[in-house]
Amino acid sequence: MERGAARQPGQRPPAAAGRHRDVTFALLGYGRFGQAFAGLLQQAGHPVRVFDPQAGVPADLAAPSAAAAVDGAAWVVLAMPVPHLREALLALRPQLQAGQTVLDVGSVKMHPCATMDELLGAQIPHVGTHPLFGPLSLARDERPLRAVVCPAADHPQAAVRAGGLFRELGCEVIEQDPASHDRAMAMTHALAFFIAKGLVDLGVDDGTPVAPPSFQGMKHMLAAVRGDAGHLFAAIQRENPFAGEARAQLLAQLERLHRQLLADVDDDRLAIPAPSA
Numbered sequence: 001m002e003r004g005a006a007r008q009p010g011q012r013p014p015a016a017a018g019r020h021r022d023v024t025f026a027l028l029g030y031g032r033f034g035q036a037f038a039g040l041l042q043q044a045g046h047p048v049r050v051f052d053p054q055a056g057v058p059a060d061l062a063a064p065s066a067a068a069a070v071d072g073a074a075w076v077v078l079a080m081p082v083p084h085l086r087e088a089l090l091a092l093r094p095q096l097q098a099g100q101t102v103l104d105v106g107s108v109k110m111h112p113c114a115t116m117d118e119l120l121g122a123q124i125p126h127v128g129t130h131p132l133f134g135p136l137s138l139a140r141d142e143r144p145l146r147a148v149v150c151p152a153a154d155h156p157q158a159a160v161r162a163g164g165l166f167r168e169l170g171c172e173v174i175e176q177d178p179a180s181h182d183r184a185m186a187m188t189h190a191l192a193f194f195i196a197k198g199l200v201d202l203g204v205d206d207g208t209p210v211a212p213p214s215f216q217g218m219k220h221m222l223a224a225v226r227g228d229a230g231h232l233f234a235a236i237q238r239e240n241p242f243a244g245e246a247r248a249q250l251l252a253q254l255e256r257l258h259r260q261l262l263a264d265v266d267d268d269r270l271a272i273p274a275p276s277a
């Protein structure tokens with residue numbers, strides 16, 4: 001695991017100073033994360049060109065096509081919903097040059113990394129990344145930001161460059177292989193969204209003034225699910241090969257607990273053992 005030189009909490013990335021005028025980013029996808037990432041890149045002084053066939057892109061950022069966005073860009077950021085990545089990359093492949101670095105920013109890593117390896121091969125430098133932040137955590141000013149970087153076997157230098165980019169944006173960088181990442185996300189991200197969506201669908205009112213402190217921590221989970229158009233929830237669950245098993249294990253544990261409570265087991269048996277020293 002590689003830990004980057006993190007900024008101090010609350011410390012901002014360097015302000016735009018025109019230092020990076022030659023390092024242009026092509027951002028393909030302007031959804032919730034694409035918009036947030038464009039803002040971070042611009043704040044750091046990077047020119048950004050955006051193409052999104054669906055979302056309204058501000059005129060000063062908009063490129064007329066994916067090819068126009070990518071032309072001459074040092075970085076190509078794949079910020080479309082994960083299930084669209086393959087088709088987008090197939091269409092884009094003829095425009096890409098060996099001097100460019102392609103990175104994805106999806107919440108799962110096995111499928112996107114395998115797709116980039118397959119379609120970009122040894123010719124086009126590429127790297128998988130998962131920024132562990134989004135518009136809500138940025139708005140809460142959570143620092144330090146964190147990003148996972150999954151190096152491609154053929155392109156270790158692309159991973160080094162991506163690590164440098166995320167550090168420049170104020171992130172701690174964690175290096176992981178795609179399977180370890182997806183396993184960890186199945187037990188954290190996927191379960192958090194699963195529980196939160198269950199609570200939202202149940203009609204739980206997280207705005208009630210009597211919600212106790214123990215519930216306050218869940219509010220971020222509910223806000224994340226409410227802010228999602230559905231793509232993120234589906235990708236986190238369906239594109240992660242370990243998420244189904246994690247959900248099944250959680251449901252089994254909840255069912256077991258439910259039965260214990262109904263069976264009136266001794267309260268002591270419900271206690272969670274203290275962690276061993």
Ligand SMILES: O=C(O)C(=O)C[C@]1(C(=O)O)C=C[C@@H](O)C=C1
Binds near residue numbers: 130134
């Ligand atoms: O900050 C937000 O807006 C988020 O929802 C961030 C969030 C999450 O915590 O679920 C969303 C998706 C990413 O894959 C990682 C982080």
